[in-house]
Amino acid sequence: xxxxxxxxxxxxxxxxxxxxxxxxxxxxxxxxxxxxxxxxxxxxxxxxxxxxxxxxxxxxxxxxxxxxxxxxxxxxxxxxxxxxxxxxxxxxxxxxxxxxxxxxxxxxxxxxxxxxxxxxxxxxxxxxxxxxxxxxxxxxxxxxxxxxxxxxxxxxxxxxxxxxxxxxxxxxxxxxxxxxxxxxxxxxxxxxxxxxxxxxxxxxxxxxxxxxxxxxxxxxxxxxxxxxxxxxxxxxxxxxxxxxxxxxxxxxxxxxxxxxxxxxxxxxxxxxxxxxxxxxxxxxxxxxxxxxxxxxxxxxxxxxxxxxxxxxxxxxxxxxxxxxxxxxxxxxxxxxxxxxxxxxxxxxxxxxxxxxxxxxxxxxxxx
Amino acid sequence: xxxxxxxxxxxxxxxxxxxxxxxxxxxxxxxxxxxxxxxxxxxxxxxxxxxxxxxxxxxxxxxxxxxxxxxxxxxxxxxxxxxxxxxxxxxxxxxxxxxxxxxxxxxxxxxxxxxxxxxxxxxxxxxxxxxxxxxxxxxxxxxxxxxxxxxxxxxxxxxxxxxxxxxxxxxxxxxxxxxxxxxxxxxxxxxxxxxxxxxxxxxxxxxxxxxxxxxxxxxxxxxxxxxxxxxxxxxxxxxxxxxxxxxxxxxxxxxxxxxxxxxxxxxxxxxxxxxxxxxxxxxxxxxxxxxxx
Numbered sequence: 001x002x003x004x005x006x007x008x009x010x011x012x013x014x015x016x017x018x019x020x021x022x023x024x025x026x027x028x029x030x031x032x033x034x035x036x037x038x039x040x041x042x043x044x045x046x047x048x049x050x051x052x053x054x055x056x057x058x059x060x061x062x063x064x065x066x067x068x069x070x071x072x073x074x075x076x077x078x079x080x081x082x083x084x085x086x087x088x089x090x091x092x093x094x095x096x097x098x099x100x101x102x103x104x105x106x107x108x109x110x111x112x113x114x115x116x117x118x119x120x121x122x123x124x125x126x127x128x129x130x131x132x133x134x135x136x137x138x139x140x141x142x143x144x145x146x147x148x149x150x151x152x153x154x155x156x157x158x159x160x161x162x163x164x165x166x167x168x169x170x171x172x173x174x175x176x177x178x179x180x181x182x183x184x185x186x187x188x189x190x191x192x193x194x195x196x197x198x199x200x201x202x203x204x205x206x207x208x209x210x211x212x213x214x215x216x217x218x219x220x221x222x223x224x225x226x227x228x229x230x231x232x233x234x235x236x237x238x239x240x241x242x243x244x245x246x247x248x249x250x251x252x253x254x255x256x257x258x259x260x261x262x263x264x265x266x267x268x269x270x271x272x273x274x275x276x277x278x279x280x281x282x283x284x285x286x287x288x289x290x291x292x293x294x295x296x297x298x299x300x301x302x303x304x305x306x307x308x309x310x311x312x313x314x315x316x317x318x319x320x321x322x323x324x325x326x327x328x329x330x331x332x333x334x335x336x337x338x339x340x341x342x343x344x345x346x347x348x349x350x351x352x353x354x355x356x357x358x359x360x361x362x363x364x365x366x367x
Numbered sequence: 368x369x370x371x372x373x374x375x376x377x378x379x380x381x382x383x384x385x386x387x388x389x390x391x392x393x394x395x396x397x398x399x400x401x402x403x404x405x406x407x408x409x410x411x412x413x414x415x416x417x418x419x420x421x422x423x424x425x426x427x428x429x430x431x432x433x434x435x436x437x438x439x440x441x442x443x444x445x446x447x448x449x450x451x452x453x454x455x456x457x458x459x460x461x462x463x464x465x466x467x468x469x470x471x472x473x474x475x476x477x478x479x480x481x482x483x484x485x486x487x488x489x490x491x492x493x494x495x496x497x498x499x500x501x502x503x504x505x506x507x508x509x510x511x512x513x514x515x516x517x518x519x520x521x522x523x524x525x526x527x528x529x530x531x532x533x534x535x536x537x538x539x540x541x542x543x544x545x546x547x548x549x550x551x552x553x554x555x556x557x558x559x560x561x562x563x564x565x566x567x568x569x570x571x572x573x574x575x576x577x578x579x580x581x582x583x584x585x586x587x588x589x590x591x592x593x594x595x596x597x598x599x600x601x602x603x604x605x606x607x608x609x610x611x612x613x614x615x616x617x618x619x620x621x622x623x624x625x626x627x628x629x630x631x632x633x634x635x636x637x638x639x640x641x642x643x644x645x646x647x648x649x650x651x652x653x654x655x656x657x658x659x660x
Contacts, residue, residue, distance in 0.1 A: 056558050076561040089559035093577045102573075103563030154563065 005068055007032040007158060007190045008053065013062030015048055015214075022048045024214040026062070030158075030192060030207075035184050037193045037201040040211035041237070046194045047162060049211075053192060054160050055079045067157050082151035083160040086167070088143045090135040096122070096146050097131030103154045121153035124183065141172045148180075152187065159184075161193045165200060177203055198238045202226060210234045230271035230362045232282060240287045242330050243361070248279045256360060258283055262303060262325050263353065268360040275362065282361040287318070287333040289357035292349050294338055299352030305330065307347050317341045321349060408630035415624065426631030436615060436632065443595050443612040443636070444643055446526055450533040451541075451591040451647075455583060457534065458541035462582075463575070465542075466549035477546070480539050488536065492603050495532045499523040499604070524606025532604050533594050541586035548582025549575070577655050584648050591647065595640040612636055 006029035015023040023045045030036045038046040051057040052064060055076035063072045071079055082103070091099050100118045109117065122128055125145035130138075138146065144164060151159055164180075165173045181204050184191045195201050201208045202222040209219045218225055218234050229235035232243065246258040249265060256274075259265045260283050268283065293299055308329045309320035317340045322329040332351065334340035343349065375381055384391075409426055412419040430436050465476045483491060498504045499522040506518040522528065552575065560574045576583075598613035605611070612632060619629030 054558075054562055056561070076558070077564045077566055081562075083559070083562045085555045085559055087553065087555050089553065089555040091556060091559070091574065102560070106564045106569075150559075150563070 005032075006030060007034070007067055008192070009063075009065040010049075011063045011065075013049070013052065013059045013064060015045070015052065015057065016060045021214050023052075023059070026214075026216060028209060028216065028219065030190060032067075032190055033188050035181070035191045035193070035204055035206045037195060037205040037208045038211060039195055039198060039201040039208050039237070041196055044211040045214040046196075046211050050083075050160050050162055050192060050194045053158065054081055054083045056083075080157040081160055082154045082156040082158075083162065084144075084147045084151050084164045086162045086164070088147040088164075088167075090138070090143050090146055090150075092135050094135070095131065096127070096133045096135070096138070099135065099146055100131075100150045100153050102150060117153055118149075121149040124152060124187075125149045126179075140168050141176065144168065144176065148183075152183075152189075156189060158190045158192060161191060163195055164193070166195070166197070173200075180204060202238070210237060212237075227286070227357075228271070228359055229284070230273065232284070232361050232363055235284050235359075235361065240331050240333070241284045242287065242290070242328075244283045244285070244326070244358075246281045246283045246360075248276055248281050256281065258360065260358070262323055263358065264301065264355065266355045266358050268358060271360060271362040273362045274360070282363065284359045284361055285353060285357050287331045289353060290330060290332045291352045292319070292332065292334055292338075292340055292343070293352050297350075297352075301353050301355060303330075303351045303353065305349060305351065307343055307345050307349060310343065310345060312341055317343070319343065319349075321351065405630045405633050408627050409634050411627045413625055413627050418626070426627045427635065429628055430631045430635050436612075439610065439612045439615050440635070440639060442526065442610075444639060446529055446533070446609075446611060447591050447594040447597075447640070448643065448647070449530050450537065450594050451587050453530070453534045454537050454541045454590045455545070455586050458538050458545055458586060459583070461538075462542045462545035462549055463571075466546055477543075480542055484539065489599065489603075491536060492532055492600055495528065495535070495604055496523065499528055499531070523604060525608040526605070528604045528606075529601050529609040529611070532600050533597065536600070537590045537594065540589050544585040544589065545579060545582040548579040548585075552578045580651065580655055584651060587647055587651065588644050591644055592640055595643075596636055 008028070008030040010026055010028040013023055013026040014021065026045075026049060038049060040046045048057060052059055053066070055071070055074060055078070059072060063070055065071065066080060091102065094102065097115075097118050100121055101114055104114050104117060118131065119128070122130060125148050127142060127145050127149065130142070130146075135143065135146070144167075147164070161180075165176050168176060177200060180191075184204075193201070193204060202225075205222055207219060207221055208225050210217045210225065212233055218230050220228070225234065226238050229238060229241070232241075235241040235243075244260045244263055246260040248256060249259050250257040254270045255267055256270050257265060257267045258281050263283070263285070266283070291299075293302065303323055305321040305323040307319055308322040311318040314336075316333050316335050319332045319334060319340070320329045321332060330351070410422050410424070412421070412423060412425065461480070465473055469476050496503070500506070501518050501520060501523070503522070505522060506515075509515045510518065556578070557570060557574055560570050565573065595611075596613045596616075597611060598617060601609045601611045601614060616629050616632045616636070619625045619632065623629075
């Protein structure tokens with residue numbers, strides 16, 4: 001990506017509502033053709049940022065460029081972006097074809113070409129022949145597809161999606177996720193997705209920006225952001241994480257040797273923004289990176305503990321294992337292949353871990 | 368049979384009906400009964416104080432054929448149509464502004480609109496006499512500006528002054544239903560329109576107006592139906608040119624002592640205003656559908 005000019009350039013963008021800072025000095029680049037997600041809890045400013053990309057809101061300061069052109073002050077109706085709204089915003093007084101054709105009307109394509117493009121868009125979202133239906137005769141998933149077709153038919157440079165799947169039930173949501181990803185790859189348009197669902201962001205995106213309190217905490221690929229979260233908050237938001245207290249033993253450039261409680265000494269890479277407080281550091285390990293050792297199994301790095309709690313999830317079992325010398329019990333996720341669902345509370349278990357899976361957090365002080 | 372009655376008596380519908388029955392009975396007694404009596408009267412005949420109860424259509428013949436009544440009907444319809452169109456046209460931007468740009472002050476705006484209602488309707492009508500009169504505010508202003516050299520006499524006591532006064536009296540009643548229907552429009556629909564290329568004009572005509580049509584329609588009816596039969600305003604500011612059908616009805620029920628003819632005029636007015644209202648609703652729908660395309 002370094003040589004290519006980014007599709008979206010966000011520079012020092014802030015948005016204040018009175019004294020409240022919805023967005024604070026945001027800097028972000030999104031490459032052309034990228035599926036980019038803004039992930040964060042509600043109120044983190046992700047929707048505000050998306051609305052600014054759409055032109056429905058204006059930054060208090062900073063600039064936004066799309067495809068090389070500064071469009072900070074350009075209104076929504078003049079931007080090469082189109083949006084899929086959270087409520088889908090299907091015009092209730094128009095039928096499906098009229099909804100999809102709505103934006104095309106201004107282009108004066110002529111009736112034949114317009115109808116062709118509407119049909120093509122409905123085909124693309126797998127709703128062929130739905131043109132005459134009214135908006136209120138559609139199911140949630142169908143409304144979502146219409147909203148998608150209505151935006152895609154405009155052939156925007158950037159498609160903006162505001163929590164498009166949050167109103168759908170689980171099964172339909174998973175189906176639409178796959179479809180959305182396939183669609184994005186086939187049309188090659190830059191997608192910017194806003195979501196609070198980390199699984200959705202991980203499954204769909206090329207890159208994810210995690211946001212908290214109007215600031216971007218980390219931007220990385222799904223794998224990196226999950227495996228190498230830089231802060232405790234990011235780690236927590238993306239899934240379970242066991243935090244361990246560590247003591248810095250040696251420092252060599254970006255590499256840090258940390259002594260951890262019970263997990264031995266490991267040499268870890270310093271994340272950006274790393275601050276040590278009095279030689280202390282926080283190290284994390286994901287629950288699925290810990291593994292129960294069955295009878296006769298041996299591992300290079302082992303821990304022994306007692307099961308304090310368990311929760312059964314069908315395909316997996318979540319265990320909470322108390323370890324001597326650790327303040328909080330470790331949480332572990334085991335698939336039920338070898339009988340993890342048959343382990344009882346109070347039973348003694350041996351655990352294996354890989355020191356490679358340890359990550360150093362930028363913010364110190366465990367718990 | 369009794370089981371079915373008992374089951375019905377315990378149903379949600381029956382309880383609802385029981386709840387509204389006092390109001391319903393009151394409304395029936397005060398609204399439906401007089402209307403039935405008026406309709407009966409319209410087919411009778413009165414000679415001085417005696418009423419002949421035999422069925423006849425003479426009153427309707429008189430109401431529909433006598434030039435004076437025909438003129439009054441036409442003028443009443445014309446005035447009420449003009450008033451309702453003007454009222455809705457003036458009320459819409461106000462309602463739109465409050466709903467879309469009122470921000471935190473929406474309630475303050477709505478309160479300000481209802482402030483004139485703290486004074487009597489008669490006073491509000493009378494105040495237009497002060498504005499439009501021979502030595503009134505408007506004439507004085509125009510004289511002072513040097514735009515005219517002698518006061519305009521035709522400002523008051525004609526159909527126009529009736530229209531002006533009625534529009535002023537009714538505009539708040541039109542603002543409220545339009546405001547309510549504008550409030551109900553999901554703002555993301557407007558934003559979706561902008562996102563798809565709408566400027567202000569297209570946004571208004573293609574999205575806001577069609578979706579607020581129920582409010583516009585009820586505003587229209589709320590103004591049109593009562594103004595057809597308005598009596599006080601033409602009496603005070605209408606002069607001879609501004610007389611409306613209500614005056615004729617009043618004369619027949621009063622001095623002329625011809626209740627049956629008065630009743631026939633009333634019934635005819637009701638039928639006319641109902642059809643005119645229906646036609647206007649239809650026209651409004653077609654107009655909006657035309658704009659939408």
